[in-house]
Amino acid sequence: MGKCNLDHSVEDVQQKFNSQSQWLPEDIRSLFHEFLVRNPSQTTLNEMFHLLKKYDLVDEQERKERDRKIKWLILNKENTNN
Numbered sequence: 001m002g003k004c005n006l007d008h009s010v011e012d013v014q015q016k017f018n019s020q021s022q023w024l025p026e027d028i029r030s031l032f033h034e035f036l037v038r039n040p041s042q043t044t045l046n047e048m049f050h051l052l053k054k055y056d057l058v059d060e061q062e063r064k065e066r067d068r069k070i071k072w073l074i075l076n077k078e079n080t081n082n
Helices: 010-023 026-037 042-052 060-075
Strands: none
Touching: 010 026, 010 042, 026 060, 042 060
16 A cells, blocks of 8 residues: 555545445444544544555455454554544
C-alpha cells in the first residue's frame, strides 16, 4: 500500500467498511462497530481505511495479512484519542 497524505474521517472509514464488508470475515464484521465507537486516533483511522481499501480485489495471501492487521487495530485499545 502506498502512502496517502489524506486524513480519513470516521465516516470515511465507515463507508469504506460498508462497501467491503461482504468480503470481510465475520469476526471482523462483528467487532468493527466497537472499533469506531472507541474514538480511534487519526493515524489508526487512516491505517484502517487503507487496509479496507480495495480489499475485495486483493489475493488470498494479501487478505490474510490485512485481516491480521485489521484485527490488531480493532483489538488494540491503545490507539484511541481517549
